[in-house]
C-alpha cells in the first residue's frame with residue numbers, strides 16, 4: 001500500500017526553525033514525537049500584522065500506532081493556552097487526510113472539499129494547509145483558517161507550527 005501522505009503540505013505546516021530542522025514530514029514528526037514529551041506552538045499573523053498564538057502542552061503524531069503510516073498519523077494534542085483561541089483540540093485523535101487519502105469522518109473528502117491537508121474530523125476548526133487566499137474571502141473555510149481567531153472566511157498571512165520537548169518535571 002502506498003500511503004501517499006502529502007509531506008509537502010506538512011512542510012508548510014511544520015516549518016520548524018530552519019537552522020534546526022528545515023522541513024519535516026509526518027514520518028519525521030512521528031519519529032520525533034515518540035522520543036519524549038513534546039509541546040506545540042502555533043504562531044499566526046493576519047494581513048493587518050496582528051499576531052496571535054496557540055500553544056498545546058501535549059503533542060504527538062501516531063503516538064499509539066503500531067504502524068503510523070497505515071494508521072494515518074493520528075494527532076494527539078492537549079492542554080491549550082494562548083491568545084488565538086483553541087482551534088485544534090477538536091482534531092485530537094483524528095487521522096491525517098489528504099486529497100488522495102481520506103481518513104476523515106465526513107462522507108466527502110475534507111481535504112478536497114477545503115483544499116488542504118489536515119487531521120480533519122467532519123471537517124475542521126482549523127485548516128492551516130489551506131489555500132493562501134489573502135485575508136477575507138467569500139468561499140467557505142478553504143483558506144488558511146484558524147476559526148477561533150479569524151473565523152472561517154479569513155485566510156491568514158502567516159502560520160507556523162513548532163514543536164519542542166517539554167522540560168522534564170520532577171513528579
Ligand SMILES: [Ca+2]
Nearest residue numbers: 106107108109
Ligand atoms: Ca471522508
